[in-house]
Amino acid sequence: MSGTDSKRERILAAALDIFSTQGFANATVQEIAGRAKVGKGTVYTYFPAKEDILTYLLDEGLAHMGQHIGNRIRTVKGSATKLQAILREQLRYFHEHQSLCRLLAREAWGHDYASDSLAQRIRSSYIGMLQEVIEKGIKEGELRALDSETVATALYGMTSIVALYAKDLSCEKALERIEMTLQELFFGGITLSPATMQEA
Amino acid sequence: MSGTDSKRERILAAALDIFSTQGFANATVQEIAGRAKVGKGTVYTYFPAKEDILTYLLDEGLAHMGQHIGNRIRTVKGSATKLQAILREQLRYFHEHQSLCRLLAREAWGHDYASDSLAQRIRSSYIGMLQEVIEKGIKEGELRALDSETVATALYGMTSIVALYAKDLSCEKALERIEMTLQELFFGGITLSPATMQEA
Amino acid sequence: MSGTDSKRERILAAALDIFSTQGFANATVQEIAGRAKVGKGTVYTYFPAKEDILTYLLDEGLAHMGQHIGNRIRTVKGSATKLQAILREQLRYFHEHQSLCRLLAREAWGHDYASDSLAQRIRSSYIGMLQEVIEKGIKEGELRALDSETVATALYGMTSIVALYAKDLSCEKALERIEMTLQELFFGGITLSPATMQEA
């Protein structure tokens, strides 16, 4: 689990670190190479251009996130329960991968003219999945008949922004509390429903 | 509000346009000056540096948004109703000021090393306000006792991301439908509560 | 005649010097700027790219040479006499513009893939002119009926290579002697004529 620490991996890790903190445009290849402990030229042995590192990180990150969360919820039955699991896993994932989360937030909106492609891809590849779960839940009568696309986007926005802002409260306790709050909010709403309220 | 519509305003408008579409780092002062129909040197008559235009836009934008929404909800009574108004106004504001919204999303996360300041400022100046309203609502028994900071952040995240992703669905109809969905979700939750639920 | 020593002219002069001695590829923009006494960036105010300086020099040089020689021979009557004048002027021109001559010799053969364009242009714009004069001379019975294109090219090759190799013998005397030799050779041939001469 540590032998694959090849140069390529080191470059990617370094780039992720730097891109996510300083932004793609402010990062220099020199710095990436330095942190990865390789020569500047070596970066170009593995990636044709600086931009390609970013593209790779975003693609890979998105795919990894999708797979990771997908795996975690595969066995969960019931749409509501599944959504619950998704919210939890997504929040955790973003929390554990702050860098990716920051990268997605920062660079999603077109770093190269006409490349809203990333936003598009997030929508299609990830939000699309959420939407399906929600629609299934609605059809099966487990969830309210709200516009699924909007709800899915809202869920994504909620968790990502909260995860980003929660970076200060990085102790585990806080995360659990935050998750509970979001679950309550997302499933039950903020209103104090006169009678009862639904469970987590 | 009188005659200062000239150069300074034009520069700011041009910069907002360009920063929000291409990102701060990819924008050139040349291009800003060009779109503002002023000479490149003139930009420096009004702003000490390129970065200061961004700073000003973010500060101003944040303040304007706060004031705008503040004005709209001042007369609204009741915490829940107030929150409802906030959600509506926020969504509309972001929708009408896509550029600012994109700018906040893009540049919030530290465009210069020490400046998580922006995220901080958003939190303190805007999310703080939301938080207060929510806490008041909880105290007054109108809202559920959830962690107010998390809820406020979630509300902010929800609306901003939805507004950003909704740029395609830019017809008014869509916006109303989206707002309704978010209201339902935020106040009532996604779960199909057996009992009741409130309308927008 | 000295006031037009603008930055642009200085850059061109510097580039011509350097390109012709070191070759285009070995020249650095830094060095050009240095010799032109301008900042490195200034070069790019006047030319979009290093390559464009070369292109401009070659185009301009070719045009200038054509005009210069054209002017000198305009009033000369008779094809043979005209050719004589051309040979003289061309040799002198190359001798006085060694740099351009070297540039033409060095960079004519495709410095950018597929751009035999320069060789083509030399052929069409300059050698073409020679060819016409020769053909006219043949038609009028002043010159022998040889293949005009080959003769024109040979004339061009003769003068340019001799001018290049003659750079050591740069005293005026030598040049006159060289010219005379070429005139004799080109018009009369190397064979000791009246009496005998051999067949091909």
Add this chain to the structure above:
Amino acid sequence: MSGTDSKRERILAAALDIFSTQGFANATVQEIAGRAKVGKGTVYTYFPAKEDILTYLLDEGLAHMGQHIGNRIRTVKGSATKLQAILREQLRYFHEHQSLCRLLAREAWGHDYASDSLAQRIRSSYIGMLQEVIEKGIKEGELRALDSETVATALYGMTSIVALYAKDLSCEKALERIEMTLQELFFGGITLSPATMQEA
């Protein structure tokens, strides 16, 4: 002439191809190795540096050309006839070795500061030979008493430039016609000598 056709020869052939079409400076060792079907490192087993390949090619080429032409004219008697043979063989050689011809044209004029050496070497090793033949011819009364150095250089310039420009007319027919033209021109001159002249 036996088994050494392998790597070293392949590298030289590849380099000649590439240098002559793209120029020395634009060629990469990578590309040379690729075309020679050897590893990049292997090139350095045979040559200390990229530049040395060029040097070798030029030296070798010059020597080979000298020998080749030398062989062909060894048995020819009479200075004029010998010169005739030289012109023919030189033209043919350049035509068949376009690559070398281009290389000589491109890189002769100082690819490295102190190396007018190549031009010098061409002059001494090759043009020198022509000069001797011419001088002998003059002494023996077969040729006109023109400046032999200039004539030799002119002959060299004539044939090389014509050969280069003739690359389009690469059919054998054309070559013969070109050769004949040059022979007529060089030996008889362009002037229509009132008395006699030879036919095509």
Add this chain to the structure above:
DNA sequence: CATGAATGAGGCTTCATTCAT
């Protein structure tokens, strides 16, 4: 005030060369 020509620091990228295998 307004302007844009001038500048040079700084970034991305290429590529000759080395060296461990």
Add this chain to the structure above:
DNA sequence: AATGAATGAAGCCTCATTCAT
């Protein structure tokens, strides 16, 4: 002997900023 991964020096070009007009 043969290889190609690794490297960093070096070059082209961009662009924020200045300043003389």
